[in-house]
Amino acid sequence: MRKKLLVSAAAAAVMLLAVPASAATPTPGAPGAGDPYYPTYGDGGYRVTHYDLRLKYQPATDQLEGTATLLTTATQDLSSFDLDLALKVSQVLVNGHPAKVAVTGVQKIQVTPDKPLADGSRNTVVVRYSGVPSTISTYGFDAWQRTPDGAVIADEPEAAWWWFPSNDHPSDKATYDVSVLVPDGTQAISNGVLSSQSSQLGWTRYNWRQDKPQATYLATLAIGKFDITTGTSPSGIPVLNAYSPDLGDNGDAARASVERTGEIVDWLSGYFGPYPFGTAGGYVPNVPTHYALETQTRPFYSPRQFANGANPSVVVHELAHQWYGDDVSLERWSDIWLNEGFATYAQWLWSDYQDEGTAQQLADYVYSSHPAGDPFWNVKPGDPGAANQFDDAVYDRGALAIQVLRNTIGDDAFFKLLKAWPAEHRYGNGTIPEFQALAERISGKKLGDLFQAWLYTAGKPALPTAAKARLATNAATLEPSSWQQIKAAQQH
Incomplete structure (x- = not known):
């Protein structure tokens, strides 16, 4: 005999209220992380907390x-x-079950799990993939660089696509384990600490661990033959540097620069606060490119950075990024001033420290070198646009704006601010409006007009009358070689 199920109106109401709010119809993640400069990069429906990459690479065939x-x-x-x-x-x-896969763009893979993923759920995604990275061009370029004995990946704003699947936007930072199998006699270098190394059957596996959050474009991989040096900074931070043995005439100058990493890290700590990571270093592979990049804990340096001799200024620039750009990453690519303006200003501080021109002299030199009407002033460092993201103005006008900020709020507040920004946003992200708010809180001054004029307005900003008298003297007395070295380090 079937029993009748009797449900009162009140009970029915309770049952309806018990339906979870997350019962909404599942939808695809947004096609991009919401960045106006790069609307197709990343995905808006999930976050990554950790990448475990297990790779095998054959240098002979790429x-x-x-x-x-x-x-x-x-x-x-x-x-x-x-x-x-x-x-x-x-x-x-996805969670151990096969998922459907569709290629939807030049760097886009759409994944459809066998069942929807609930909001807030933690999921495991395993991707098996392969290819010859040097044959792949996306949007007209290839960030993967072949070398005489291997390959290197280090580029900005995109690099991950050529060697691992990701949610490729700096607003989604994660920790990393990178395990690379290469033929015996070949080495693999990545971010963080080399946790283990083993050889078997003609192959050697290198296991690297980055235990602090890292943006995808800051992940790097270098495979080849390297001369590796290890040591510590004066304060005890482990330092690992690597050099291709075939750097030619640039080899000694590269070593004379990058081997100062420990010294420079400790010097920068005096301005920016404690070094945020457990290891430091850098590497110089045999590549024809000209730029350097702040890949986290292990910056990449092109040999051409040292074509005119030792260039510790570029090491200062990339190591300054370990605080401004890596530890605290930009929230959107329009916030690039928070990376490049402050790394450039660190070079100005280094110039002052080396008695090669004060920060104020360098600021005056930049200001006087570009007359009103120069296209230099048309680029707005606070929102330069994707096409001008790495324009000289982002670096130079950006650093000039920082000197104006320093003059406005005074040295006490300014140097407190330099340390407070990494301290308050450690291992996270930040925006220019958030930085302005912090500067106003520390200084007790309203800074809206300053930020608007120097970061967000096209055209040459006016200087106070008192600054004009100083301008001609400082611009004329700056050592030209100091400026040339700083400019060489800005070729990202």
Whole structure:
């Protein structure tokens, strides 16, 4: 006999109220992280907390094989989500179950799990992939650089696509384990600490760990033959540097610069606060490019940075980024001034420290070198646009704006501010408005007009009358070689 189920109106109301709010219809993650400069980069439906990359690379053929395990958290009810990857995917598992995969763009892979992912759920995504990175061009360029004995990946704003699947935007930072298998006699270098190394059957595996949050573009990989040096900074921070043995005439100058990493890290700590990571260093591979990049804990330096001799200024620039750019990363690419303006200003402080021109002299030199009407003043460091993201003005006008800020709020407040920003946003992200708010709180001054004039307005800002008298003298007395060295370090 079937029993009748009797439900009162009150009980029915209670049951309806008990339905979870997350029962909304699952939808795909937003096609991009919401960055106006790069609207297709990343995905808006999840966050990554950890990347585990297990790679095998053959230098002779440039063949890369990988299995990436991503630990993720859904930020909405997800029916599908995107990964940024330009290599060929053979399989994707979500929580152990096969998922459907579709290529939807030049670096976009759409993943549809066998069942939706609930908002707030923690998920494991495994991606098996392979390819020849040097044959892959996206948007007309290839960030993967072949070398005589291997390859290097270090570029900005995009680099991850050529070697691992990611949610490729600096607002989504994660920790990393990078395990690389290469033929015996070849080395693999990445971020963080080399936790172990082992050889078997003609292959050697290198296991690197980055235990602090890191933006995707700051992850680096260098494979080849290197001369590796190790040591510590005066304060005890472990330092690992690496050099290709075939750098030619630039080799000694590179070593004379990069081997000062420990000294410079400790010097910068006096301005920016404690070094935020457990290790430091840098590497100089045999590549034809001209730029340097602040890849986290292990900056990349092109040999051409040292073509005119030792260049510790570029080391200062990239190490300053370990605080301004790596520890505290930009929230959107329009906030690039928070990276490049402060790394350039660190070079100005170094110039002062070396008695090669004060920060004020350098500021006056920049201001006087660009007359009104110069296109230099048309680039707004606070929002330069994607096409001008690495324009000279972002670096030079950006650093000039910092000197104006220093003069306005005074040295006591200014140097407190330099340390407070990394302290308050450690291992996270920040925006220019947040920095302005912090500067106003520390100084007790309203700074809206200053930020508007120097960061957000096209045209040459006017200087106070008192500054004009100083301008001609400082601009004329600056040592030209000091400025040339600083400029050489800004070729990102």
